[in-house]
Amino acid sequence: MSGLRSSQVAAATGVNLQTLRYYERRGLLAEPDRSLGGHRLYPEHTVTALKVIKAAQRLGFTLDEVADLLEAGQHRHARRQDAGLQARARARLSEVQAKIANLQVIAGTLRAAVDAGCDDLVACTDQPCCPIPFATIAVGASDADPR
Amino acid sequence: MSGLRSSQVAAATGVNLQTLRYYERRGLLAEPDRSLGGHRLYPEHTVTALKVIKAAQRLGFTLDEVADLLEAGQHRHARRQDAGLQARARARLSEVQAKIANLQVIAGTLRAAVDAGCDDLVACTDQPCCPIPFATIAVGASDADPR
DNA sequence: TTGCATCCGGTACCTAGGTACAGGCTTACC
């Protein structure tokens, strides 16, 4: 009985060895078979699974969401209405679009600050000669992920 | 001798009371005067300062950067070449633009996934009939803030 | 002066996604 050793999987995917175990704890990776001595022996498709996980992360899904999506893919029947990749992708898409819109507002403000030549946050805020309303700017348009 | 009590400042700015002390520890707020019993008495302009801090945060600056910017605004001479608001705003602007570009790639991919009707991450990855290359998608275009 | 709301400092905890370390066992190769 054979399989990939954890360092091989790590090397093949660029994922840290500790992270592999972390994903296992989080339920993203199935528990692999073990050697007689207790060492993990991964099946080949684990490499694919990790690539999928990383791709989904790059699309902005959290690890919890990725776990749900993988789960939903397994037993397709008896799953919640909005658990499918379709619905999640649509929801995620509108989040990403909202984020883009926020960032465009922010970019516009930064450009204005540069163009106006402001060089002191507090002075600009106190005096109305500065065109940038620092005290009230872009409320609710946080750069941070709002999820 | 008077001034605003911490709860008044908190209420006026929507900032948590603990956060006020946190900002003081981080050097974002000057240490205020105290009552005889040791209670903080804030000057009026602290409210403005907090609004500025929150605005700068919304523009995507970290608290460390905000502290630097406030510092730089105080003693304008003898400061580093790139410490000014101008330079920082320019740098931040290009970061924001890069982030927008990344998100646009991600949005495009999500749209493709929705249009193609994929509903199973792993199946889509294994079979080449799916137009979405989950295993190789948008490498380096993480949604996470790359700073 | 009593009573209650507020504030104090210090410390611990939270999210998200990992990463590192310690001490001991296993595997592989010569």
Added chain:
DNA sequence: GGTAAGCCTGTACCTAGGTACCGGATGCAA
């Protein structure tokens, strides 16, 4: 069989930006 590399579990730590809790002190009004 020896030995070095690799792997095991468990636990602690990291970033960033806060938030919560505790026991005790203070402020203020009646």
